[in-house]
Amino acid sequence: MDDLDQLEAQSVYILREAYRKLKPLAMLWSLGKDSNVMLWLARKAFLGRVPFPVMHVDTGKKFPEMYRFRDEYARKWELELLLGECPPVEEIDPTLPPAARSAARKTAGLAAMIEKYKLEGVIAGIRRDEQATRAKERIFSPRGSSHKWDVRNQPPEFWDQYATPHEEGVHIRVHPLLAWREIDIWRYIEREGIPLVDLYFARNGKRYRSLGDQDITSPIDSDAATVAEVIAELQTTRTSERAGRAMDHESEDAFERLRVAGYL
Amino acid sequence: MSIDIAARQDAATPIVIVGHVDHGKSTLIGRLLHDTDNLPEGRVAQIVESSKKRGLKIEWSFLLDSLQIERDQGVTVDSTRIPFHLDARQFVIVDAPGHRQFLRNMITGAADAEAAVLVVDAAEGAQEQTRRHAMLLRLIGIRHVIVLMNKVDLLDYDQARIAESERAVAALLRQLDIEPSLFVPASAREGDNIAARSPHMGWYQGPTLTEALAQVPAPSGRADLPLRLPVQDVYRFDNKRVVAGRIERGRVTVGDSLVIGTHGTLARVASIESWHAAPQISAVAGQSVAITLEPDVIPDRGDLLHTPDAAPVRAARIRTRLFWLRQEPLRVGESFRLRLATAEHQVTVASIDSVVRLDDLTEHAADHVPPEGFAEITLAASESILFDPFTPGTTDGRGVLVDRNQRIVGGAPLIGPAAIATGTRAIHPTDSTVSLWDRAQARGHHGGVFWMTGLPGAGKSTIARAAESRLFAQGIDVSVLDGDTLRAGLCADLGFSEADRTENVRRAAAVARILAETGQVVLVALISPRAADRDLARQVVGEGFQEIFVDADQAVCESRDPKGLYAAARAGRITGFTGIDAPYDVPENPDLRLATGQGSVAETADRLAAHVAGTVLLGDAARRRS
Numbered sequence: 051m052d053d054l055d056q057l058e059a060q061s062v063y064i065l066r067e068a069y070r071k072l073k074p075l076a077m078l079w080s081l082g083k084d085s086n087v088m089l090w091l092a093r094k095a096f097l098g099r100v101p102f103p104v105m106h107v108d109t110g111k112k113f114p115e116m117y118r119f120r121d122e123y124a125r126k127w128e129l130e131l132l133l134g135e136c137p138p139v140e141e142i143d144p145t146l147p148p149a150a151r152s153a154a155r156k157t158a159g160l161a162a163m164i165e166k167y168k169l170e171g172v173i174a175g176i177r178r179d180e181q182a183t184r185a186k187e188r189i190f191s192p193r194g195s196s197h198k199w200d201v202r203n204q205p206p207e208f209w210d211q212y213a214t215p216h217e218e219g220v221h222i223r224v225h226p227l228l229a230w231r232e233i234d235i236w237r238y239i240e241r242e243g244i245p246l247v248d249l250y251f252a253r254n255g256k257r258y259r260s261l262g263d264q265d266i267t268s269p270i271d272s273d274a275a276t277v278a279e280v281i282a283e284l285q286t287t288r289t290s291e292r293a294g295r296a297m298d299h300e301s302e303d304a305f306e307r308l309r310v311a312g313y314l
Numbered sequence: 315m316s317i318d319i320a321a322r323q324d325a326a327t328p329i330v331i332v333g334h335v336d337h338g339k340s341t342l343i344g345r346l347l348h349d350t351d352n353l354p355e356g357r358v359a360q361i362v363e364s365s366k367k368r369g370l371k372i373e374w375s376f377l378l379d380s381l382q383i384e385r386d387q388g389v390t391v392d393s394t395r396i397p398f399h400l401d402a403r404q405f406v407i408v409d410a411p412g413h414r415q416f417l418r419n420m421i422t423g424a425a426d427a428e429a430a431v432l433v434v435d436a437a438e439g440a441q442e443q444t445r446r447h448a449m450l451l452r453l454i455g456i457r458h459v460i461v462l463m464n465k466v467d468l469l470d471y472d473q474a475r476i477a478e479s480e481r482a483v484a485a486l487l488r489q490l491d492i493e494p495s496l497f498v499p500a501s502a503r504e505g506d507n508i509a510a511r512s513p514h515m516g517w518y519q520g521p522t523l524t525e526a527l528a529q530v531p532a533p534s535g536r537a538d539l540p541l542r543l544p545v546q547d548v549y550r551f552d553n554k555r556v557v558a559g560r561i562e563r564g565r566v567t568v569g570d571s572l573v574i575g576t577h578g579t580l581a582r583v584a585s586i587e588s589w590h591a592a593p594q595i596s597a598v599a600g601q602s603v604a605i606t607l608e609p610d611v612i613p614d615r616g617d618l619l620h621t622p623d624a625a626p627v628r629a630a631r632i633r634t635r636l637f638w639l640r641q642e643p644l645r646v647g648e649s650f651r652l653r654l655a656t657a658e659h660q661v662t663v664a665s666i667d668s669v670v671r672l673d674d675l676t677e678h679a680a681d682h683v684p685p686e687g688f689a690e691i692t693l694a695a696s697e698s699i700l701f702d703p704f705t706p707g708t709t710d711g712r713g714v715l716v717d718r719n720q721r722i723v724g725g726a727p728l729i730g731p732a733a734i735a736t737g738t739r740a741i742h743p744t745d746s747t748v749s750l751w752d753r754a755q756a757r758g759h760h761g762g763v764f765w766m767t768g769l770p771g772a773g774k775s776t777i778a779r780a781a782e783s784r785l786f787a788q789g790i791d792v793s794v795l796d797g798d799t800l801r802a803g804l805c806a807d808l809g810f811s812e813a814d815r816t817e818n819v820r821r822a823a824a825v826a827r828i829l830a831e832t833g834q835v836v837l838v839a840l841i842s843p844r845a846a847d848r849d850l851a852r853q854v855v856g857e858g859f860q861e862i863f864v865d866a867d868q869a870v871c872e873s874r875d876p877k878g879l880y881a882a883a884r885a886g887r888i889t890g891f892t893g894i895d896a897p898y899d900v901p902e903n904p905d906l907r908l909a910t911g912q913g914s915v916a917e918t919a920d921r922l923a924a925h926v927a928g929t930v931l932l933g934d935a936a937r938r939r940s
Binding site for chain 1: 323
């Protein structure tokens with residue numbers, strides 16, 4: 051087994067644990083590269099099916115290419131797709147810096163979906179190497195009432211045993227991709243031939259490295275137009291993946307505040 | 315789709331960094347990442363800025379201490395894992411917090427590490443956390459330990475003083491059967507012997523830390539050991555039954571005969587199923603597989619599949635090591651679920667065989683395991699358990715204890731079968747298969763213990779009884795335990811000495827706990843004058859305990875004197891009477907304070923009933939799910 055085989059086996063194990071232990075369960079599908087890999091891993095785990103719904107928490111501000119991609123693959127992969135809306139920005143905590151405030155709309159939209167479907171488990175595709183607070187996450191991360199992440203009081207998690215507290219108002223965020231790095235994601239996309247929104251590939255010297263909403267994501271300078279070229283580029287780049295995400299840079303703790311409040 | 319053979323890599327090797335607080339773990343990691351060119355652009359600038367803001371010179375630990383509280387208070391709250399490469403080899407660095415109360419976070423980070431770097435301040439030598447962490451390295455089975463003798467710049471790089479410090483650490487580790495593979499004298503802050511050889515220690519001929527890491531053996535193959543495949547789940551897809559699980563060791567090949575769990579049914583592997591992968595006839599340790607069996611028997615989650623010629627150990631009483639993570643002590647008779655891979659067994663602590671004293675790492679007899687303590691215990695199960703004793707470097711025997719709310723409360727590496735206890739000390743309480751949550755959903759409320767303390771005559775029983783009828787009217791299953799009722803029966807043998815009062819409290823708490831575990835709300839009305847006794851009650855009851863202070867001036871109580879006891883005490887007919895000639899410790903932080911000097915009994919009882927109902931009642935959402 052090489053490193054990708056091992057990452058795949060571990061993620062499959064986590065997805066099967068989630069499916070067995072948490073009902074009802076749903077997977078977040080943001081249409082980005084990570085969540086496509088995650089969906090692919092679910093199909094690996096369940097032999098071609100996805101036995102739970104996938105959720106798109108829609109800000110209404112995604113790129114048109116992303117909406118087209120969603121509709122095409124939801125049909126092709128026979129997904130049960132749940133769509134959720136986000137409240138307008140005026141309803142969000144005005145003390146947050148602007149881009150973070152805009153991103154926090156998704157937290158509210160997600161919370162509404164969790165309530166609506168009474169979810170006990172939500173599978174999300176965050177990775178430890180993306181952002182420092184994500185590095186502190188558990189694979190099964192309990193969220194108390196109001197969906198807050200109690201970062202100072204996380205349950206112990208070792209030897210592949212995950213806490214599944216059954217208490218009122220608690221749901222579990224499941225993170226099958228925590229151990230993956232950006233380059234692993236791309237190498238796996240290449241190995242498996244996983245389809246992606248083509249915004250990730252360079253046109254006129256620009257491409258998106260991380261896809262969020264149109265108003266808070268910027269493309270990077272790049273000529274990488276194929277998966278292989280992206281991998282080659284990542285092997286030499288020194289810039290961080292989320293450099294194009296405005297909210298990470300507004301204040302020292304902007305991202306932490308978002309995450310504690312329930313953001314991914 | 316192309317597979318670039320050149321890009322294939324071995325899996326990353328996890329390395330945990332442990333050691334006493336302030337001995338320099340985070341600084342070491344920052345230095346290591348920086349000196350080996352593992353930091354993304356902009357990160358160093360960020361650290362410089364965060365450091366400057368707090369009036370510090372460059373503070374490497376900010377690299378890891380990414381939470382606001384960690385930067386502000388200069389402590390690591392939770393473990394972090396950071397990918398890291400040395401030439402072509404991949405590592406994952408696990409930074410574990412050193413503070414005592416963060417033990418569980420440390421284990422969370424460290425439990426699957428292949429090797430450890432134990433950081434010791436060369437000037438200070440081994441400290442409490444050094445011992446604790448070394449103990450854990452042994453318990454979680456990490457064999458490859460590199461000791462980094464840090465801050466040698468503070469010893470002026472003096473060979474003799476460093477060697478002396480090393481000898482002391484080596485002696486400590488020998489007590490734990492840990493043979494360090496290497497001692498590296500270093501200064502993380504100055505960069506000596508981390509990624510580059512120190513110019514100040516010409517006498518040191520050994521490897522730098524990065525050279526030492528490069529020599530850590532890669533995770534060894536478990537494929538050649540006898541098969542262990544715990545069943546994770548069974549799916550029925552397209553009229554085909556598929557058994558899913560991860561191979562913990564050995565290999566599975568189509569056509570193999572397998573024994574299924576404790577019931578021992580034999581079946582043949584008919585196929586290995588997969589999606590979007592080349593058809594397989596064989597799979598090895600580490601793979602998550604889905605197999606079909608012939609005949610089409612139905613295993614359960616937790617059944618261990620193995621080959622007939624190499625069966626695991628089978629026992630119902632098991633000796634285990636234990637690292638205990640709960641904040642309350644562990645006592646004999648407590649019941650848990652033992653999780654072993656995907657299996658869950660009901661177990662009871664049959665005996666506490668020894669507890670490790672961390673001052674000197676010696677083992678002693680004790681009647682309880684203290685919070686975050688280490689021990690050897692015997693677990694008794696109601697059924698036979700199949701297991702392989704714990705061996706470092708495999709996943710064998712890695713038991714975990716979970717409580718009834720599915721929280722992990724301890725790690726339990728299984729040592730082997732225990733002899734059956736003889737004599738009268740063998741206690742085997744059984745545990746209910748009805749969970750607390752099941753009960754709460756059926757009733758619409760949780761159980762709980764509301765411990766009402768106060769001076770004689772403060773009104774505890776009166777208020778408890780009034781609140782009882784209010785709560786009962788709301789459909790809450792409630793009962794009152796009061797001092798007089800207890801002393802009339804269960805505690806009739808007890809007097810009013812300090813020891814007897816403590817025992818009275820202990821018994822009341824034990825009864826309250828039993829009732830609360832059946833989902834009842836218990837109002838305990840007991841003077842319980844000593845804070846230490848109430849702490850004991852809190853420990854006995856565990857979760858769901860609240861302290862209610864029924865507060866009234868002694869003068870008021872004495873004027874009420876419903877039982878004529880104050881008068882008797884004043885007249886000297888009763889001695890040791892609380893408030894007259896025996897002390898009352900006023901609760902410092904009660905969960906609720908009821909002042910009974912003001913307001914009517916009805917109002918006070920309303921307040922108590924509302925507080926209790928607000929604590930125990932389930933919300934609508936939860937009830938609808940039932």
